[in-house]
Amino acid sequence: MAEQPAAPFQQRLLAWWDLSGRKDLPWQHTRTPYRVWVSEIMLQQTQVATVISYFERWMKSFPDISSLAKASLDDVLAHWAGLGYYARARNLHKAAASCMERHEKKLPLSAEELTELPGIGLSTANAIVSQSTDQPRAVLDGNVRRVLARHAGVEGWTGQSAVQKRLWAEAEKRLPDSRGADYTQAIMDLGAMLCTRSNPGCGHCPVNADCQAWLTDRVRELPSPKPATRVSDKKVNMLILTNGRGKVLLERRPPTGVWGGLWCLPEGDSIETIEASLGISATDVTALPPIEHRLSHLRMTIHPMLATACDAMQVRCSGQRDWYDKRQQQTLGLPKPVAELMKRLNSGEFK
DNA sequence: AACACGGGGTT
DNA sequence: AACCCAGTGTT
Numbered sequence: 429m430a431e432q433p434a435a436p437f438q439q440r441l442l443a444w445w446d447l448s449g450r451k452d453l454p455w456q457h458t459r460t461p462y463r464v465w466v467s468e469i470m471l472q473q474t475q476v477a478t479v480i481s482y483f484e485r486w487m488k489s490f491p492d493i494s495s496l497a498k499a500s501l502d503d504v505l506a507h508w509a510g511l512g513y514y515a516r517a518r519n520l521h522k523a524a525a526s527c528m529e530r531h532e533k534k535l536p537l538s539a540e541e542l543t544e545l546p547g548i549g550l551s552t553a554n555a556i557v558s559q560s561t562d563q564p565r566a567v568l569d570g571n572v573r574r575v576l577a578r579h580a581g582v583e584g585w586t587g588q589s590a591v592q593k594r595l596w597a598e599a600e601k602r603l604p605d606s607r608g609a610d611y612t613q614a615i616m617d618l619g620a621m622l623c624t625r626s627n628p629g630c631g632h633c634p635v636n637a638d639c640q641a642w643l644t645d646r647v648r649e650l651p652s653p654k655p656a657t658r659v660s661d662k663k664v665n666m667l668i669l670t671n672g673r674g675k676v677l678l679e680r681r682p683p684t685g686v687w688g689g690l691w692c693l694p695e696g697d698s699i700e701t702i703e704a705s706l707g708i709s710a711t712d713v714t715a716l717p718p719i720e721h722r723l724s725h726l727r728m729t730i731h732p733m734l735a736t737a738c739d740a741m742q743v744r745c746s747g748q749r750d751w752y753d754k755r756q757q758q759t760l761g762l763p764k765p766v767a768e769l770m771k772r773l774n775s776g777e778f779k
Numbered sequence: 780a781a782c783a784c785g786g787g788g789t790t
Numbered sequence: 791a792a793c794c795c796a797g798t799g800t801t
Contacts, residue, residue: 469797475787686785
């Protein structure tokens with residue numbers, strides 16, 4: 429049998445965090461509810477290193493809920509462009525408006541009220557509450573799921589509902605009586621720094637004395653991998669249509685679905701289809717080399733076509749379709765591959 | 780319960 | 791190429 433650990437899980441974890449935890453992340457400096465909220469949303473399914481520059485830029489433009497609520501959706505999406513999962517940005521914008529109207533211009537600080545705001549589930553709500561008020565609350569993100577699956581020896585894919593339920597219970601069990609903010613950070617740091625997916629530092633782990641995976645040599649097997657999901661293929665034609673005066677035609681995508689609300693190049697089954705949908709004809713049509721773009725659930729093959737509009741004036745423009753200056757498109761939310769095409773167009777690569 | 784939803788990093 | 795990342799919302 430293993431020896432009894434010297435102290436409870438929470439105490440060992442916090443002692444380790446005091447010495448080795450992360451304490452200088454941008455959202456830890458001035459830990460306001462708003463900054464914690466934005467950071468938590470940006471960090472959903474997104475690594476810390478990727479988020480930092482986006483967070484800094486966001487806070488310069490939208491320093492508080494009021495400025496976010498007042499901003500246009502286009503401005504908000506432009507700040508999110510490249511980060512992915514754009515519903516997060518649309519939901520932040522919508523939730524900010526809701527806070528202005530119904531929560532006295534502030535973020536509510538109960539899990540019940542927070543989870544009613546779009547984009548905030550239970551884990552994010554509890555992360556916001558614990559880090560804003562220092563009350564202990566359980567969180568269950570990717571790091572914590574891995575830590576708990578190993579420490580408690582929980583079998584099965586962590587996305588399965590029975591496994592989720594068990595992990596929530598294990599998370600609750602380990603909560604400290606105080607230091608809620610530090611504890612939330614600590615258990616996430618343990619997952620990010622020591623209890624990593626591969627090559628974890630079990631020898632240095634503060635809670636290895638009673639870690640079921642470590643004691644039974646199952647660290648490599650836990651947590652169980654996610655069942656493979658099939659990735660579908662999708663072929664897309666995109667038209668880079670210039671008006672002869674340095675502008676490119678863009679269309680706003682519908683509010684739901686892939687790249688919802690972002691601005692994209694006109695798409696269609698063929699050049700003729702796209703011409704017809706725009707009500708114009710194009711000259712100098714040149715097929716460019718295809719671009720592979722991977723999303724979580726599909727592999728897109730983009731076939732870009734470069735062309736000039738014969739009758740640019742006849743394109744019916746609106747809030748959903750307009751000519752944009754190639755050099756000013758950083759003020760617009762463009763999907764990654766579209767931004768890449770615009771960059772190449774500006775560099776003269778397509779001349 | 781299964782799937783949609785991005786883009787990037789690691790192994 | 792597979793797998794994962796400070797998950798949530800929809801069906």
